[in-house]
Amino acid sequence: MKKQLLSIAAIACFSFANAQTDTLLYENFNSDSLPAGWMNVDQDSLPQDPSSGITDPAWFFGNFIVGSTDSAEMVAQSSSWLQGFAPGNKDWLITPAISITDSTAMLTWESAPSQVGLYQDGYKVVVSTTTTALASFTDTVAVYAQNINDDATQFSTGTMHTASSANPDTTAPFDNGLLAQWQLSLSAYSGQTIYVAFLHDSDDDFVLAVDDVLVTKLAAASIEERTGVYDLNVYPNPTSDVLQVKYNSTVSDQLQITILSIGGKVVYNKMHGTNNQLQQAISVSELPAGNYFVYLRNGDHINIEKFAVVK
Ligand SMILES: [Ca+2]
Ligand SMILES: [Ca+2]
Ligand SMILES: [Ca+2]
Structure with a gap:
């Protein structure tokens, strides 16, 4: 069952990740390796294109290799520039189990494609309420658009990333994407233990970065x-x-x-x-x-x- 609409509507219910909240999960990927308890799955099993200079088959960790923003910060990143364009990349970055104790839980994260316009990477945020088996991630809670058809004006359905302010021409190839913060409510999962996955499912683009994954809930005193x-x-x-x-x-x-x-x-x-x-x-x-x-x-x-x- 897709809960995308429900989650967006539920943004208007609760709070932000700052004062008066409890942190249920936080990961900044600054350790240069897969964090403990997280999973990294290369579902496509396709080799990278040698021109990309990247050999990691799925998510890898370190400074954003091609982004203009936050370049001093280590991020989780994944390349969709594969040998052969179809059937495309499927790299999963899966959180540890998160216990959603009440309806105030919020998921916050950041993402950036390495390029905006031509070869812009997109991805999905998906949720499992059972196990980390890939087939268990049946709820799509956010979708980000990828470039399609080798045409800088055509994109798949989803929220668009924007270009960095240094060069806001989104039609130009090789313009860097801006690391943007996103947030949605996890109220639909109150009372459940969930896994959240960042599924980099772009076809023939370049590199996607994800950083600062945070799950919070309002502290008990805050909802009295x-x-x-x-x-x-x-x-x-x-x-x-x-x-x-x-x-x-x-x-x-x-x-x-x-x-x-x-x-x-x-x-x-x-x-x-x-x-x-x-x-x-x-x-x-x-x-x-x-x-x-x-x-x-x-x-x-x-x-x-x-x-x-x-x-
Ligand atoms: Ca980081
Ligand atoms: Ca892959
Ligand atoms: Ca694409």
């Missing part, structure tokens, strides 16, 4: 009943230029504004210090048209409002 007034207004809605975020509360705590796309991408994130009110004008003119969520965190209390960007 609380009193107080928490008023969030975002306007105008829809907007094409500037979004005003106005907030008033009877409780003064650390304020943070985060904006997520409907696909779960963090497009804005700013801490605002300790206060009980806030008025902030945020430029959204660079964002693609579509629906977004504003999360305003006040300590462990979160308001969520939806708005639309129109062109």
